[in-house]
Amino acid sequence: MKVGVVTFPGSLDDRDALRAVRAVGAEPVSLWHGDADLKGVDAVILPGGFSYGDYLRCGAIARFAPVMDALIPAAQGGLPVLGICNGFQVLCESHLLPGALIRNDHRKFNCIDQRLVVENASTAWTSDFETGQEITIVLKNGEGGYVADEATLDRLEGEGQVVFRYAGSNPNGSYRAIAGVTNERGNVVGLMPHPEHCIEDGYGPSLDGLPFFTSVLRQAVSA
Amino acid sequence: MGHVVIDVMLKPEILDPQGQAVGGALPRLGFEQFTDVRQGKRFVLTVDGDVTDAHLAAARDAAEKLLSNPVIEDVVSVRAAGADEDPDQ
Numbered sequence: 001m002k003v004g005v006v007t008f009p010g011s012l013d014d015r016d017a018l019r020a021v022r023a024v025g026a027e028p029v030s031l032w033h034g035d036a037d038l039k040g041v042d043a044v045i046l047p048g049g050f051s052y053g054d055y056l057r058c059g060a061i062a063r064f065a066p067v068m069d070a071l072i073p074a075a076q077g078g079l080p081v082l083g084i085c086n087g088f089q090v091l092c093e094s095h096l097l098p099g100a101l102i103r104n105d106h107r108k109f110n111c112i113d114q115r116l117v118v119e120n121a122s123t124a125w126t127s128d129f130e131t132g133q134e135i136t137i138v139l140k141n142g143e144g145g146y147v148a149d150e151a152t153l154d155r156l157e158g159e160g161q162v163v164f165r166y167a168g169s170n171p172n173g174s175y176r177a178i179a180g181v182t183n184e185r186g187n188v189v190g191l192m193p194h195p196e197h198c199i200e201d202g203y204g205p206s207l208d209g210l211p212f213f214t215s216v217l218r219q220a221v222s223a
Numbered sequence: 224m225g226h227v228v229i230d231v232m233l234k235p236e237i238l239d240p241q242g243q244a245v246g247g248a249l250p251r252l253g254f255e256q257f258t259d260v261r262q263g264k265r266f267v268l269t270v271d272g273d274v275t276d277a278h279l280a281a282a283r284d285a286a287e288k289l290l291s292n293p294v295i296e297d298v299v300s301v302r303a304a305g306a307d308e309d310p311d312q
Contacts, residue, residue: 057292064289100294103231103240147237147295173238178256 004031004041004212006071006087008062012049013084013196021045024213025222033065036138042220043080043124044071046087048140048194052098058143059089067096080124080216081188085141088180088190088212097181097190098156099148101123104141105173114139114193115167116179123186124219128211134167136207137193139179144192145173146181156181164191174183225274226304227282231291232263266290267304275305 003021006016018028029041033051036127038044051062062068068090068215075081075096085092091097115136118129129135148156153176156162164180172192180191195209233239239261246260268285270278279301286298 022253056290060289060292092294098294100292102237102295105240107240107244145238149236149294 001026001217002029002039002041003027003031003098004038004044006031006033006044006046006067008033008049008051008065008090010050010052010054011047011086011092014047014049014197016194017047017084017096020209020213023053023199023212024217026213028219031067033062033067036065036066036070038070038074038079039184043082043216044074045196046081046083046090047196048085049088051086053091054086054143055080055182057089057093059086059091059093059159062086062090063093072096075188077095078185078187080219081189082125082212082216083188084194084196085144085192089143091188091190094140096188097183098152098161099146099178099181101192102145102147103143103146104171109140109142110144110171111140112138113170114179116164116193117167118163119165120163120182120186122160123163123182125189125212125215126163127216127218133176136198136206137195137208138197138204139173140173141192144172144174146178148175149160153178157167159184164193182199225270225278227268227270227274227278228300228302228304229266229268229282229286229290229298230300231266231286231296232261232264233298234295234297237295253292264290279303293297
């Protein structure tokens, strides 16, 4: 199975995402923002970082990169896509996921081990978790406040599209403590915390990042 | 050379941490009379010749597609800069 990781100008965590893909036995493929070519991959990760310096709005300029012209229809057609941190912001700006991310309510940059509750273990990226499972993943961002209007939030809750919720205190003012969401089909998932940093003993607070990558691998095997 | 001026603001119901930070600094400088600050964005687009209705229509389109995110922001104004107004100043 091939999993692509897109590098935008200002991406930071693309190498860690490629490494996580390799760690679970899949083939990592580097994708370039300037190429409208997904190189035949079976899934795509949009990594963390500060694409285009977060100019205009986080993810707003990356959303119009040539690679997105190929990725958006593929995602709408069912390709598994995971957006981590800045990648989540890109997916929201692309309208592949509902809502938007704004500056943390306390205006400080977070860099913490964050507890999360898995609310939906049936997406392409969460099937190796149990619904209700509590995990700990690192969270590091300045603009992680998830916002959407009340009707959208109610719909997300009703349809099971809230995938992760912050446990304990809300680290950034996200509405309804939402840390990650999915689309209606469950193939596109975005979250602010960083599973790719939690895949190896001695680095990060847990190995709770691994199931993200094994989940999508299992999906490809069974497809 | 004409200019189109576009103003974008966060929707009123969206928290504005930057505006709050500015609002918190004002009293320290002795400005006690301002009860709230909201911070927005201004874009100045330059065109050859005078600004036409077609320029304004394209600017509105660009404002909706790129310059604002309709989930969190409103485009509050798209207008041609006045003849006595130099938007670069």
